[in-house]
Amino acid sequence: EEAERREDDLALDEVPEDMRESVEGNLALKRVLSSSELDGADAKRRRAGEATGQRALEGVKAEVIAKWRLEGDSAVAYVLEGADVEDVEAVHRSNWQPKPFDENNSCAEQISDRLVRARESKFPPGGALGAAAAFAHRWGLGGEEGAALGGLCHKDLRYVMAHYDGGRPVGELAEEAGMTEPEGERAADAAPERPGPLALGRFPRLELIDPAADALVLGDANLTFSVLLAEHREGLGHVGRILATTFESVETLRERYGEIDETVRRLEEQSAEVLHGVDCTRLAVDPRFRGMAGKFGAVYYNFPHAGVIRRFFDSHPFVRWRHENLMQLFFRALRGFVRPGGVVRVSSNSSATGVRYSDILSAAALNEFVHAETLPFLEWRLRGYRRSYGDRRDASRRPEDGEIYKSQKAQSDMVYCFSYAPSGEAPPKPRIRYPPAKRDMLDSSEGWFRGLSPDARRLRIEEIYRLFLSYVEGIHVG
Known part of the structure; x- marks a missing residue:
């Protein structure tokens, strides 16, 4: 499926200085993905081990990979290199060991999961929290x-x-x-x-927000949430307007949702504005958002997902970095467009393994969005919209009302509620996770790579890297 490049994006020097950081993370990822070559190690990212292409780990990371006797596992080395030292130390102290012959998860997957859980031990629970x-x-x-x-x-x-x-x-x-x-x-x-x-x-359960606040809805594939929000606000007599956005182009939406033009018409009749092709991590370079600094008093993003990579589970470390980055760059982008005291709602399943609840909470905190409450999605006034997959599956089938995605329970769907409380000080830089190098994937037996010939593996790696790059550029190909 071909997708148009975002040729109308503003140049970085056209973006207000206080908003540039929200774009620079994407640019850094794009540079890494564009420059990575399959043959030869990346000197900046490996720093040593060029003869073998292996990453050079230091300190506790070197100790733990040696203790597990996994020095030759490129996927494990990638996981450990990107991990926080504090989390590696916690796992090291626990004397936990990965199981080399686990039928369901590779050592890299097991270690990644263990490290994430070590991090989440410092967070509140992912479920309902008053x-x-x-x-x-x-x-x-x-x-x-x-x-x-x-x-x-x-x-x-x-x-x-x-x-x-x-x-x-x-x-x-x-x-x-x-x-x-x-x-x-x-x-x-x-x-x-x-x-x-x-x-x-x-x-939050009754969604009693500021009646005069303008609201921004992001990633609303079939726009049914935006319709529900518009009806809700109209019933309460709100005067604030709604800007409803989709990630996909209107042409793609028409292929997937035969009713999309009628849905847009309904929204426009309720004085809402609809924009297509909006990437929530790149608002600052979208020329349509010029003049909207500090405009929004409410923002909604339901069930965020960075896109499917075929034959890899969302939790696999070779692809999960995209989900964590999505939240980091989303909240950093919002800083320029949400007014102080504005509310942000992010719906997600507390057991999701792509965008994890801790990704949402940590990215929000880093960007000064205070966690106010977590409420069960089923108790939310705005729960009744029609869910969608947000990809080509919607053209032939969609989750029925009340149905949820496989392996996730409706009782675990949550709405994470935040309030923007900027201190006036510059926040720390967003934490960007970098992708595995092509050599990491070539040397591994992860996911679909297992059993592939070297030539087939190379072709698959190039395909995956093209997908990585398209997502970073804000192009949906699913």
């Missing part, structure tokens, strides 16, 4: 203080969460909150004496 619990985790509040938060009424809980900075104990702020009176003029002042966690949880 506002008080999310706040307590963010501030490291446990014991009596954490329990005290959960026992506050709505008014007092909001007060404590608004004023707590680590300098004064929760109990002292709670006493102070008890002496305040609600203003009674805002939705946030409703039901002041109701249990705090319950009352706070009603706002």
Whole structure:
């Protein structure tokens, strides 16, 4: 399936300086993918071992690969080289060992999974998490203080969460909150004496956002979520507008969804604007987003996915880097377009192995989007749109209403809720995961490579690299 290049993208020097970092990660990936050659090691990324093409690991990474006797496994070396030292040390201390003859997962897959779980041990659970619990985790509040938060009424809980900075104990702020009176003029002042966690949880569940806020919907393949959001906001009397976007071109959408033109018409009748061919990681170079800095008070991205690589599971380290990068670059791109206090909703399955829940939480935190709550998708007012696969499968079949993707349970679908709280300081650079080198794949027996002849393997590697490059360039080929 041919796809047009994004020839209208702005040049980097045309992008406001404070937005450039959201694009530079994509450019760095593009350079790596464009320059990688199958024959010969990449000196910058290997630094040594040029005769064999093996990556040169140091410190605890060298120790652990030697302990496992996997020095010759190029896929394992790739996984360890990109891992955080802290996570490698945690796995090393645990005395865990990969199983070389596991029928389902290679050593590289097992090690990658173990490292991810070591990282996730520092995160809150991926399932439902109320506002008080999310706040307590963010501030490291446990014991009596954490329990005290959960026992506050709505008014007092909001007060404590608004004023707590680590300098004064929760109990002292709670006493102070008890002496305040609600203003009674805002939705946030409703039901002041109701249990705090319950009352706070009603706002995201009922999607009670700022009535005047403009909303941005990203990656809405068949646009049915945008229709549902427009109807919801119209029913509440909101005046904020909706910008609904799809990743695919309108021509591709017409092939997959016969009703797409009617759907667009419905949205336009509700004063929504529709844009096609929008890459959520490249908003800053999209000329259609010029003049939209700080415009949006609400952003929605449902079930993000970086695209399928045939014969590889989403969790495989040779392809999972794309999913982690998707979240890093998505949240970095949003910084230029979301106003302070704006809300972001990202729906995903808490057991997903492509875009993992920890990818969402870590990317949000790095970019100053505060994790406010995680609510079950089935409890969300906007759950009733028609899901799609978002690729060519939609032309012949689609998930029926209420159906979910294979190997994922509906009860595990979550909505991760965030609020943008910029500090005014420059955030750390986005964490970009780099792809395996072609030599890594050639020397491995991962996925579909197992059993292929050298020539067939080379052809498959070139095909995969073309897919990698197309996704980085914002071109959907699935």
